[in-house]
Amino acid sequence: MHTIASNKLAQLFILLKKQGYAVIAPALRDAAIIYDEVETPSDLPVGWTDAQSPGSYRLKKREDDAYFGYAVGPHSWKKVVLPPRMKLWAARREEKGFTISDTTEAPRKLALIGVRACELYAMAIQDTVFIKGDYVDPFYKAQREKLFIVAVNCAQAAETCFCVSMKTGPKAETAYDLALTEVIENKRHYFVAEAGSRRGAAVLAALSTAIARPAEKTAARQVIRKTAASIKRTLDTDGLKTLLYENLAHPRWNDVAERCLTCGNCTMVCPTCFCTTVEEITDLTGDHSEHWRRWDSCFTMDFSFIHGEGSVRSSNKSRYRQWMTHKLASWHDQFGSSGCVGCGRCITWCPPGIDITEEVKAIRKNPA
Numbered sequence: 001m002h003t004i005a006s007n008k009l010a011q012l013f014i015l016l017k018k019q020g021y022a023v024i025a026p027a028l029r030d031a032a033i034i035y036d037e038v039e040t041p042s043d044l045p046v047g048w049t050d051a052q053s054p055g056s057y058r059l060k061k062r063e064d065d066a067y068f069g070y071a072v073g074p075h076s077w078k079k080v081v082l083p084p085r086m087k088l089w090a091a092r093r094e095e096k097g098f099t100i101s102d103t104t105e106a107p108r109k110l111a112l113i114g115v116r117a118c119e120l121y122a123m124a125i126q127d128t129v130f131i132k133g134d135y136v137d138p139f140y141k142a143q144r145e146k147l148f149i150v151a152v153n154c155a156q157a158a159e160t161c162f163c164v165s166m167k168t169g170p171k172a173e174t175a176y177d178l179a180l181t182e183v184i185e186n187k188r189h190y191f192v193a194e195a196g197s198r199r200g201a202a203v204l205a206a207l208s209t210a211i212a213r214p215a216e217k218t219a220a221r222q223v224i225r226k227t228a229a230s231i232k233r234t235l236d237t238d239g240l241k242t243l244l245y246e247n248l249a250h251p252r253w254n255d256v257a258e259r260c261l262t263c264g265n266c267t268m269v270c271p272t273c274f275c276t277t278v279e280e281i282t283d284l285t286g287d288h289s290e291h292w293r294r295w296d297s298c299f300t301m302d303f304s305f306i307h308g309e310g311s312v313r314s315s316n317k318s319r320y321r322q323w324m325t326h327k328l329a330s331w332h333d334q335f336g337s338s339g340c341v342g343c344g345r346c347i348t349w350c351p352p353g354i355d356i357t358e359e360v361k362a363i364r365k366n367p368a
């Protein structure tokens, strides 16, 4: 392990850019911390934090100049490998037939800075869906291979986080190139850095670092321990799949249906939700057609529309039940893991503040 002084963090950005990476990191936009292309560490939300609770997200000033003193926001890294809108191909009418052009964007070398532990798990879940199954998504795979991942161990959790229950955080365990823990103590501000790959080790070796002393390693461990201890929200996953399968007619689904707006926010912000639809766009001449893929949500009526039948899940109740049961139960059958990593986004960004952990508790309390 090495230490990087906080005022040397810029070296990491410069080095990655020299290696041809565009740097994507947390940034302040429209009163939220999102992920965007940045140039230097001063573009990060330095000295800001977020106050989150069910249905509420507010930025607040911190008392220090932490670079990563906040939890996850409305964006997730899925937007990098699975863009919200993507032109797949276009067709132009020629004198004899059509010319088809493949307009899929070329993947770029991207360095993702500030990836949290739960987000690494979410990326691994999406890898299972898009790379490890029978049908490989070529853009996802190509873009995934061009990522350099700088994880950041959480020094601050949101009130909506429950990664400890899901065993996905707050410490980054695998699948990163570099992992940083930000330490601010006794007027010192530094990062304890650990390489997780050969590429990461080479980058670390090229920075101005020092070998981490035992006290600095202990301080970094303390940061993570303190964060874990601050996470009070829990989700009991013991026997959860069976519990949900056996309670498809539970009255709680009616209760949640009265609160759910079926807005789909929860699916948009969720780092593992992956459903998309395709749309055809034509011009009035009929000479030109484009084929776009965009994120879709199981909360829309169209999502389960079957020709001749209509929408299979026509009620709010059936749509919420489908989403939650897929996340926490049938995902295990389909992909071999939970579909939830406990990031808490769906709780924060749900307008009426519906809380997946509370819904499970209600069913568990009074099962069928």
Ligand code: SF4
Pocket: 259, 260, 261, 262, 263, 264, 265, 266, 267, 299, 320, 346, 349, 350, 351, 352, 353, 354
């Ligand atoms: S659970 Fe909340 S965020 Fe999800 S669709 Fe219902 S109202 Fe929208």
Ligand code: SF4
Pocket: 266, 269, 270, 271, 272, 273, 327, 339, 340, 341, 342, 343, 344, 345, 346, 347, 356
């Ligand atoms: S279901 Fe909610 S808490 Fe779980 S990963 Fe998705 S957004 Fe995060």
